[in-house]
Amino acid sequence: MAKNFSSREENYSQWYNDLVIKADLAENSAVRGCMVIKPYGYAIWEKMQQALDTMFKETGHVNAYFPLFIPKSFFSKEASHVEGFAKECAVVTHYRLKNDPDGKGIIVDPDAKLEEELIVRPTSETIIWDTYRNWIQSYRDLPILVNQWANVVRWEMRTRLFLRTAEFLWQEGHTAHATSDEALAEARQMLDVYTNFAENWMAVPVLKGVKSPNERFAGAIETFCIEAMMQDGKALQAGTSHFLGQNFAKAFDVKFLSKENQLDYVWATSWGVSTRLMGALVMSHSDDNGLVLPPKLAPIQVAIIPIYRKIEQLGPISEKVDVLTKELKAKGISVKFDSRDSYTPGWKFNEYEFKGVPVRVAIGPRDLENGTAEVARRDNLTKEIVPFDRLAEYITDLLDQIQSNLFERARLFRDANTRSADTWEEFIAKLDEGGFVKAHWDGTPETEQKIKDITKATIRLIPLTPDPEAGKCILTGNPSPHRVLFARAY
């Protein structure tokens, strides 16, 4: 199983790719840049969806569904949006195929050309705001708090499973409000929801902030983001929430009559996370033995493996396991009892270790005699002998411990790899050590661009509430009121 599998040290990028494929999370498909999400990977994504969807609904949102296709002209309506999104995309130009008159398979029917080309949605602001125009007349129709679970397509040239694929799955929230304050509060609220999800479900610590203008969403006034650090020290943007002001309302002429009987444009937000989070999950916790999954997102939380030589020994073990399984399931814990005789216990140990199952329980004849079982945890690979009558409680506690241990480990790693730099030389040196670098910046897009061109590092975020500290920009020496966070990023 773990054969032919690069270590993180050898080649981090290869390690990631090997792991995603060998752990049956996803694979490349016959269509360039599009992945197949395999059942094990999809089961993790379903758990993510479920947790997020519950949080969205608890904060008053409802789901809806908007068209896959967007008329080309829609993209021209919001000036900066078209620059950011309408360039590398899948364009539908025809609506029919026909038999090749030369008998060579099928060809596109030239008579079936669309009058206006359709773009496969790279994001849905335009089609949704075109729809909202008919939904909104007065303040009574607001707020609209809608989310969509959907597939989107961006024609990426260099793709990597989960991290950057032409088609990916995501959710996109699109809300409409009567006031700027309310929209801003919504954008901030959803950033908190994402933070909660990243930290308490994915066990991935994140920093909250706003993007610099260069990194802002095309069409937004302000982009809030959370940034996580991967084990190679690179940053990964784990969620964004945009305050769109009245830009899309103006582009699509969406006005409402206020309580004061004034006609005004509607205020907007949008926010999204995607299957990219699967990449973040893998790269945050996994090791050279395979996947490591936080218990809250693990499709199988506990794998139970019987150890026996003769088939007669399986019966008494199974009886014990039945009791344990019932107890665990009653606590909402997902259990897999793997009693297949076509595989050895050793093979199964490797398998569940490689697949990142948080807790493994082994029970053999000697355990039956002693009234115990062996419990192994995946996060730190330690084992313990536990009396059978304490087992369910022990495992329940252990799952919580593993969840918080993974978070704590990732947090310590991130903090240990976050450094400050005060000069250009120091900045370069610290960047090359990997991780986040806190440095002063003069606040101009030009400087940020120059820094990026030279170092490949970008401003990951400007802290939400920066510590005031007068300083000088590492590149230009111009004054800066506080530090911002730089890193090389996925």
Added chain:
Amino acid sequence: MAKNFSSREENYSQWYNDLVIKADLAENSAVRGCMVIKPYGYAIWEKMQQALDTMFKETGHVNAYFPLFIPKSFFSKEASHVEGFAKECAVVTHYRLKNDPDGKGIIVDPDAKLEEELIVRPTSETIIWDTYRNWIQSYRDLPILVNQWANVVRWEMRTRLFLRTAEFLWQEGHTAHATSDEALAEARQMLDVYTNFAENWMAVPVLKGVKSPNERFAGAIETFCIEAMMQDGKALQAGTSHFLGQNFAKAFDVKFLSKENQLDYVWATSWGVSTRLMGALVMSHSDDNGLVLPPKLAPIQVAIIPIYRKIEQLGPISEKVDVLTKELKAKGISVKFDSRDSYTPGWKFNEYEFKGVPVRVAIGPRDLENGTAEVARRDNLTKEIVPFDRLAEYITDLLDQIQSNLFERARLFRDANTRSADTWEEFIAKLDEGGFVKAHWDGTPETEQKIKDITKATIRLIPLTPDPEAGKCILTGNPSPHRVLFARAY
């Protein structure tokens, strides 16, 4: 609310369309043939998804995700499949837009033409079987029991909300098996799952059968189906499950090594239901007062409306309602207490009636005095005064009653509108009365086609276990061993 709303009698088709739009289920979008599924409609679809997904998992299936795009050449690989699916479809030919050199918005970049066009999936057999080739080597890899929740596109010329749209949402199961028997059993099992869902969740009675060759899925050996009758007597196919034999395995060269060490092609099934079921749900139960939803799929099962003149009266009512709401929620019943003072009780009564909420509870000051509440059921529009301390139990029972009453009502309607015909004249006459007509057919595709050309009726199904009855084909007089079911259909 119910203003400007056609009755079923006046214009059934208009009634349906009005209802879908005015009840906020869905609407047409700016993209021809693509609908927007609005939050209320989507909430019903989510309930359908949840019920089906649970049943799929209980029968051993797992979810996965395959690409939206399919290379054009894939469709040519299965001969009959290409005829059925690859003709009217959305074709992606380019992957980039650019600014119009003439300054008029954006145009398709002629330099960004794809070498091979991509088809937006109309169904995923081809891309999935291309993927399975790498997943399957030996009998140990079988069965594969995978389902996908996805959007698909078929370029329909005449579209109707939910019933026939260019883009729709569905699930498609794609399974792979070592033997023909096992695949057949799987196809039959999923037909039973669909039947269970249609009858026990949607409260829509269905007949099970197989399709005639004319109506068979393109690429299938046998198509199993369930057929429902709408209130205008027309048939609606509510789910299909296909036994695909080895057709796709042969087209995509998917072989496995059997236990007996023989190399053989893999056996396949596919099965699906779509947002079309939303149309079936509306057309089965709803009436001239609006939607009627079966309790098991209603996003709001109980609406509670306080009746008060002075705002001081609301407090004591709310206290009572809190108690009731807690009791109902503890039983898993979804409750909405609508205490908005911006709308009158009368307006709310209409609203929840129109939206098909199964049970409406009204509580006013006199009810408080008497310790009662008024309970109205949507299915038959009757009301009852119920003592407060029996209310939660009464409502719980009532929801069950409504669920079974809707089913029973639809079953009686269907049975009353299922007739037999023995001659051509009788056949025409019975068809024009509406509903299903049981008649003899000589078993040839040509005869079925002729009947369709003349009457617009098709064979909806051949019963799974037909009653043997020698007879003569209504059109040709040729011998027939049993009757089949004809109807005009959606």
